[in-house]
Amino acid sequence: MAALLGRSCRKLGFLSSGHGARRSVSTETGKSLNLYSAINQALHIALDSDPRSFVFGEDVGFGGVFRCTTGLAERFGKNRVFNTPLCEQGIVGFGIGLAAMGNRAIVEIQFADYIYPAFDQIVNEAAKFRYRSGNQFNCGGLTIRAPYGAVGHGGHYHSQSPEAFFCHVPGIKVVIPRSPREAKGLLLSCIRDPNPVVFFEPKWLYRQAVEEVPEHDYMIPLSEAEVIREGNDITLVGWGAQLTIMEQACLEAEKEGISCELIDLKTLLPWDKETVEASVKKTGRLLISHEAPITGGFGAEISATILERCFLKLEAPVSRICGLDTPFPLVFEPFYMPTKNKILDAIKTTVNY
Amino acid sequence: MAIWFARSRNLISSLRHNLCLSSTILVKRDYSQRPVFTTSQLSSTVFLSPYVASLRHESTAAEKQLDLVQHSDDQEDALQELDFPGGNVGYTSEMKFIPESSARRIPCYRVLDEDGRIIPDSDFIPVSEKLAVRMYEQMATLQVMDHIFYEAQRQGRISFYITSLGEEAINIASAAALSPEDVVLPQYREPGVLLWRGFTLEEFANQCFGNKADYGKGRQMPIHYGSNRHNYFTISSPIATQLPQAAGVGYSLKMEKKNACAVTFIGDGGTSEGDFHAGLNFAAVLEAPVVFICRNNGWAISTHTSEQFRSDGIVVKGQAYGIRSIRVDGNDALAVYSAVRSAREMAVTEQRPVLIEAMTYRVGHHSTSDDSTKYRAADEIQHWKMSRNPVNRFKKWVEDNGWWSEEDESELRSNTRKQLLQAIQAAEKCDKQPLKELFNDVYDVKPKNLEEQELGLKELVERQPQDYPPGFHV
Numbered sequence: 001m002a003a004l005l006g007r008s009c010r011k012l013g014f015l016s017s018g019h020g021a022r023r024s025v026s027t028e029t030g031k032s033l034n035l036y037s038a039i040n041q042a043l044h045i046a047l048d049s050d051p052r053s054f055v056f057g058e059d060v061g062f063g064g065v066f067r068c069t070t071g072l073a074e075r076f077g078k079n080r081v082f083n084t085p086l087c088e089q090g091i092v093g094f095g096i097g098l099a100a101m102g103n104r105a106i107v108e109i110q111f112a113d114y115i116y117p118a119f120d121q122i123v124n125e126a127a128k129f130r131y132r133s134g135n136q137f138n139c140g141g142l143t144i145r146a147p148y149g150a151v152g153h154g155g156h157y158h159s160q161s162p163e164a165f166f167c168h169v170p171g172i173k174v175v176i177p178r179s180p181r182e183a184k185g186l187l188l189s190c191i192r193d194p195n196p197v198v199f200f201e202p203k204w205l206y207r208q209a210v211e212e213v214p215e216h217d218y219m220i221p222l223s224e225a226e227v228i229r230e231g232n233d234i235t236l237v238g239w240g241a242q243l244t245i246m247e248q249a250c251l252e253a254e255k256e257g258i259s260c261e262l263i264d265l266k267t268l269l270p271w272d273k274e275t276v277e278a279s280v281k282k283t284g285r286l287l288i289s290h291e292a293p294i295t296g297g298f299g300a301e302i303s304a305t306i307l308e309r310c311f312l313k314l315e316a317p318v319s320r321i322c323g324l325d326t327p328f329p330l331v332f333e334p335f336y337m338p339t340k341n342k343i344l345d346a347i348k349t350t351v352n353y
Numbered sequence: 354m355a356i357w358f359a360r361s362r363n364l365i366s367s368l369r370h371n372l373c374l375s376s377t378i379l380v381k382r383d384y385s386q387r388p389v390f391t392t393s394q395l396s397s398t399v400f401l402s403p404y405v406a407s408l409r410h411e412s413t414a415a416e417k418q419l420d421l422v423q424h425s426d427d428q429e430d431a432l433q434e435l436d437f438p439g440g441n442v443g444y445t446s447e448m449k450f451i452p453e454s455s456a457r458r459i460p461c462y463r464v465l466d467e468d469g470r471i472i473p474d475s476d477f478i479p480v481s482e483k484l485a486v487r488m489y490e491q492m493a494t495l496q497v498m499d500h501i502f503y504e505a506q507r508q509g510r511i512s513f514y515i516t517s518l519g520e521e522a523i524n525i526a527s528a529a530a531l532s533p534e535d536v537v538l539p540q541y542r543e544p545g546v547l548l549w550r551g552f553t554l555e556e557f558a559n560q561c562f563g564n565k566a567d568y569g570k571g572r573q574m575p576i577h578y579g580s581n582r583h584n585y586f587t588i589s590s591p592i593a594t595q596l597p598q599a600a601g602v603g604y605s606l607k608m609e610k611k612n613a614c615a616v617t618f619i620g621d622g623g624t625s626e627g628d629f630h631a632g633l634n635f636a637a638v639l640e641a642p643v644v645f646i647c648r649n650n651g652w653a654i655s656t657h658t659s660e661q662f663r664s665d666g667i668v669v670k671g672q673a674y675g676i677r678s679i680r681v682d683g684n685d686a687l688a689v690y691s692a693v694r695s696a697r698e699m700a701v702t703e704q705r706p707v708l709i710e711a712m713t714y715r716v717g718h719h720s721t722s723d724d725s726t727k728y729r730a731a732d733e734i735q736h737w738k739m740s741r742n743p744v745n746r747f748k749k750w751v752e753d754n755g756w757w758s759e760e761d762e763s764e765l766r767s768n769t770r771k772q773l774l775q776a777i778q779a780a781e782k783c784d785k786q787p788l789k790e791l792f793n794d795v796y797d798v799k800p801k802n803l804e805e806q807e808l809g810l811k812e813l814v815e816r817q818p819q820d821y822p823p824g825f826h827v
Contacts, residue, residue, distance in 0.1 A: 052608075079608065082639070084635065084638070084639070085631075085634050085635060085638055087630075087631045087634065087635070089597065089627055089628055089631050090597045090600075090628075090631030090632070090634065090635045092597075093594065093596070093597025093598050093600070093601065093628060093631060093632065093635075094597050094598070094600050094601040094604070094635050094639070095601060096597075096598045096601060097538075097597065097598035097599060097600060097601020097602040097603075097604070097605070097615070098601040098602070098604060098605050099601075100586070100598065100601070100602065101536075101601070101602055101605035101606070101609075102605075103605055103608075105601070117627070120591060120594065120628075121594060121597070121628075124589065124591045124594065125589065125591070125594050125598070128589070129587075130794050130795075130796075130797070131572060131794045131795055132569065132572055132573050132577070132579075132587055132589060133568075133569060133579045133581075133586075133587035134567070134568045134569040134570040134572065134579075134587075134794065135570075135793070135794045136568055136569075136579055136580065136581040136587065137579065137581055137586060137587055138797070140797060170795050171795050171796065173796075194797040195796045195797055223800065223801075270796075270800035270801065270802055273801070273802075274801075
């Protein structure tokens with residue numbers, strides 16, 4: 001409970017990209033923005049820079065339930081920014097059709113928990129559109145945005161992290177930003193990437209995360225992981241909101257003399273194996289953390305791959321600190337979540353193996 | 354009814370007592386716990402947000418019409434209206450359920466009778482000799498193509514095939530009624546549309562054999578044709594997924610101000626899918642120029658329409674979405690031509706979707722994996738094949754006009770047959786796709802994991818070629 005209150009009471013300052021960061025954009029100054037404002041800026045830039053781009057979904061017209069689409073309809077008109085009927089399979093199917101005609105279709109699914117009706121369109125249609133046509137057709141202009149993850153009180157249907165389902169689908173990309181500055185650059189890359197992309201936004205960070213975000217148009221590359229904190233004793237890999245928790249664990253571990261290297265994967269499909277591999281070859285230990293349930297979660301893919309590539313360098317088994325194998329509970333959320341202390345315990349166990 | 358009035362009287366009297374209001378205010382309004390407004394306040398749009406109010410006005414065109422009808426029919430209730438979100442609705446104190454079906458089924462538009470003669474006083478768009486002959490030739494070609502490819506599958510030369518037997522009029526006449534810029538999103542029983550647009554018999558054969566010349570690069574089962582040159586989206590097996598996509602395609606054409614629409618096909622079975630609802634609703638709400646053509650051929654594999662829906666077919670569903678619709682005799686090439694041509698014009702000029710239900714019969718089995726005699730009577734199939742055949746029916750009309758002879762017939766059939774056999778032979782002999790096409794086009798650029806997998810597979814194939822089919826060069 002204390003951890004939960006801690007989360008809700010603090011405005012989280014953003015995961016400093018000061019430690020060993022490689023992106024030049026991270027050292028630029030900008031305006032102090034929260035996540036939904038950064039995403040909003042990205043959408044404004046996307047629509048401004050390409051007249052054949054569209055934003056649509058449920059309730060996006062008035063600004064959206066999370067305010068990510070504020071001001072778009074007024075600025076670009078209702079022909080380009082519009083509400084759709086309440087039908088996820090229709091939203092994504094319509095988006096595929098628009099994208100197949102060469103437009104950029106930036107689609108919003110109101111909560112990742114509701115993406116499943118669109119799963120057939122995403123897996124059987126969007127992901128295979130280019131391949132099955134022999135590259136005569138493609139829907140690369142499609143970007144699907146959805147808020148995901150724990151929010152403190154979301155329960156079964158406002159907290160899910162469904163990324164693992166999508167990481168199993170060749171033909172789409174899956175991207176998850178950790179902060180406002182990252183979100184703007186990654187979202188612009190997703191929108192302009194010539195492949196259909198699913199972009200999960202950590203809803204917990206919409207208001208909670210505030211960071212300096214450069215005001216200009218910039219893109220952060222896909223399929224490139226970032227070492228956001230350098231260390232020597234253990235590698236930690238995560239994405240999205242979980243990175244803040246992991247960073248707190250790293251800070252506490254440091255007090256006990258454990259040097260942690262923290263990697264933001266950013267793109268889960270196709271993922272940057274080389275960066276993680278290089279790190280684990282250096283540290284000899286790996287810990288992966290995600291909110292989604294542990295069984296079949298994306299951590300399993302990372303673990304299996306790193307085992308194949310780094311077996312002889314590993315000093316301890318790969319550790320996964322994840323959600324429990326239950327539907328996302330309401331009152332039990334503090335017990336379900338992969339908390340800082342669960343991660344810290346696992347860091348120590350792994351280092352002392 | 355009596356209980357309702359009794360309740361309302363008690364409420365009114367108690368409220369009147371408590372609030373000292375006149376009786377007129379509450380009678381017409383609901384009896385929830387909301388604060389009481391005066392009649393004029395409730396009927397104005399003042400307390401609704403401007404956004405909602407403007408939407409209401411846009412959507413009330415239909416309701417306004419309904420109001421007029423109600424006013425003329427229902428004199429006592431003429432002045433009484435309720436302004437729910439979505440527009441004014443007249444109300445009635447007669448409790449009346451709309452029946453589950455009309456007394457009369459929606460009639461089927463036809464021009465030619467079974468003997469190929471134009472029914473007197475028919476509405477239809479005239480078809481020139483040149484167009485009529487081309488339509489007939491293509492219908493006959495489609496028939497021959499289906500028979501020969503079906504046999505090729507039976508002989509094990511291709512793995513799978515789906516015929517369009519019995520649906521030649523829908524295939525060809527609809528295609529003839531469209532412009533080449535109209536974007537077609539098929540289900541899978543509409544190769545005639547692609548044939549009409551100029552896809553050659555060789556190109557069909559190449560896809561069925563999945564050889565090096567297949568535009569789809571051998572990745573999908575036979576009959577999953579696609580051609581961007583012909584504005585014919587690549588077929589996919591999942592049913593009805595193309596319908597909401599067609600709405601998006603139509604919307605794009607509207608935004609580009611093109612003189613073109615999206616045209617998409619579906620069978621009777623496919624209309625049960627959620628994507629049918631999604632596609633029609635989106636096209637209607639977003640005002641996309643889409644022509645939805647439903648081939649109601651009576652069967653979804655072994656499922657007869659009586660097990661598919663309880664409505665009067667598909668045509669009645671159009672109105673549920675606010676979509677103009679028509680039922681047409683799908684075996685009457687002239688009727689199909691006129692209906693599709695008119696629908697297309699409406700879609701493009703009025704920027705709206707239109708629904709066409711084309712009644713027909715699936716003469717062939719669902720596919721080469723099906724034996725339909727297991728679930729339907731052989732003489733039912735024979736009846737439709739012989740006496741209700743759309744190709745013969747149109748042939749009679751074309752012949753009666755003196756535009757087609759028996760020599761033309763035998764020449765066309767034997768030439769087409771020969772051409773097809775040659776196409777099959779050539780396609781069979783043609784090289785296979787190179788192995789690299791297994792890994793291309795998953796993304797625009799091959800990602801690292803696929804580069805690794807390709808290298809790994811190449812090495813494996815070189816080391817153990819006996820494990821793999823021959824002819825796939827690395």
